[in-house]
């Protein structure tokens with residue numbers, strides 16, 4: 001018998017009991033949709049992590065003060081430091097909880113610049129951060145997310161661009177000129193006009209007058225952190241007006257190339273160790289390498305994605321078992337019909353094909369609707385993550401659904417085909 | 429022995445034993461039976477005498493425990509399942525007591541079924557199935573589902589399905605067992621017509637009224653043929669043809 005004919009019988013079988021077919025399909029639908037959505041969430045979250053780390057620049061090293069008060073501190077400190085990479089300004093808060101706050105100074109930063117002991121260091125920028133800085137202009141007011149005081153080199157290290165106006169210069173830095181660069185989010189909060197109109201205007205930062213000289217290029221927001229909610233100003237002016245002359249939050253270091261990042265890292269450690277009189281065992285600061293964080297974060301988000309995939313695969317498996325269950329019921333219910341078909345000339349193969357196709361149709365239909373639901377569901381932001389659907393996950397989920405039909409349909413179909421016609425006809 | 433004189437059925441020493449040892453049931457205890465082409469045989473006997481067992485073996489639905497069986501000159505013992513499916517499809521048309529139509533499938537589709545399993549294309553299948561339904565007088569009801577047909581109509585669909593492949597043998601087990609007098613008469617009239625057109629029929633029945641239409645009546649008891657009575661010659665018309673036509 002032709003496949004087309006078998007297909008017709010199978011469709012008839014599926015449509016004969018619509019409620020049951022729909023419910024069976026639901027299991028597969030949920031499985032496929034969850035595979036797609038969960039993998040998209042996994043991919044989306046690893047993209048977000050990747051992007052926020054990439055923003056640091058791949059050749060970038062960050063020197064952060066760290067605790068030396070106990071051996072366990074390095075783990076917790078490490079976490080806090082990574083957190084500070086995302087939310088720059090929180091560093092001082094974290095440091096403040098330590099029993100003996102180690103300090104990074106302007107001199108530490110200066111020692112790294114053009115040091116023959118650190119040939120792979122291309123640029124160095126000290127960073128001071130100010131918390132909860134209130135920016136106001138003509139009654140409009142905004143609390144700045146990240147307020148950074150630094151040198152012009154910082155913009156280079158941070159891959160920053162200027163969309164309007166100019167960057168501040170070494171001269172601005174040297175003469176403690178009160179100038180600022182605004183991130184687009186801050187700029188939009190302060191004016192209803194075009195943000196470039198702010199260039200040249202004077203705004204108040206915690207009541208201190210600063211002139212806006214430029215608008216920072218947009219970084220885009222990934223994850224919960226808005227990368228454009230920031231202000232950058234010369235560290236000298238910031239220390240004069242807002243933070244005082246205490247320690248640095250961090251030092252940003254740019255290596256000469258991606259290949260020299262790790263040698264630059266050990267050079268920085270060498271210089272700072274001798275300056276501070278510490279060794280690897282009692283080091284009171286740490287040097288983070290963006291690319292090593294990136295690979296660690298990528299590894300952990302890959303694990304996360306695999307875990308989500310496994311959960312989704314289990315739900316698909318449960319759906320498949322549901323299909324097998326229903327197919328076994330169908331075969332039992334239709335034993336007589338199978339007997340009749342065999343009596344009038346259906347071969348074993350005809351019967352296998354018919355029931356196998358029935359299972360596959362159920363799964364294919366479930367898979368198809370599951371793909372639609374999965375794609376629709378992936379349009380929404382889920383727990384703060386924008387899901388990223390990858391074509392392979394859709395193809396895979398649908399393929400697995402069909403394979404599920406074949407796998408779980410085979411046993412019931414063979415059971416049907418193995419029935420002896422005489423027994424099947426006598427079945428009550 | 430030429431092809432035309434060769435019997436459609438040739439059974440020698442057929443036995444069928446269900447179970448083993450103490451509890452074994454000898455449903456057939458050694459049946460010898462030849463049925464010539466064009467014959468119309470009624471098989472009668474008390475309940476449990478082995479009629480259905482015999483029909484199942486003749487119809488290649490079940491295998492005998494021992495004995496030799498030639499169907500249309502072909503030995504059907506120890507054939508593969510697929511080969512038996514082909515033999516059933518090409519050589520035998522079944523009519524069951526409870527019709528055994530496929531549910532939720534129109535009369536036409538039901539009649540097309542054996543042709544589909546034979547691999548015949550859609551248009552030829554459609555034509556042949558329509559013709560067969562015309563023959564049993566259901567030309568106007570081709571698109572009805574079995575659930576929309578009376579018992580007698582369902583049995584006529586089943587007969588159309590049995591004859592649509594032009595089989596060498598039409599096998600019926602109590603075909604009128606579930607029918608009222610009127611429908612029984614319809615079915616018997618059909619059988620007479622089929623017999624007149626040269627088809628070979630073996631009909632199992634309890635009812636004398638049914639047996640009265642056959643050219644030959646066989647009686648079974650305890651798994652053996654106990655009487656074999658010829659009413660009219662193989663090539664003559666079935667005995668009740670005139671009566672049926674008058675009625």
Ligand SMILES: Nc1ncnc2c1ncn2[C@@H]1O[C@H](COP(=O)(O)OP(=O)(O)OP(=O)(O)O)[C@@H](O)[C@H]1O
Pocket residue numbers: 446447453454455473474475476477478479480481482
């Ligand atoms: N599958 C089976 N297993 C065991 N015994 C069986 C089986 N099928 C039939 N028998 C026995 O074989 C004997 C013959 O049964 P069969 O069905 O051939 O009788 P029958 O002549 O068709 O009876 P009825 O007129 O009631 O249909 C009976 O004693 C029955 O109990």
Ligand SMILES: [Mg+2]
Pocket residue numbers: 479480481
């Ligand atoms: Mg019987």
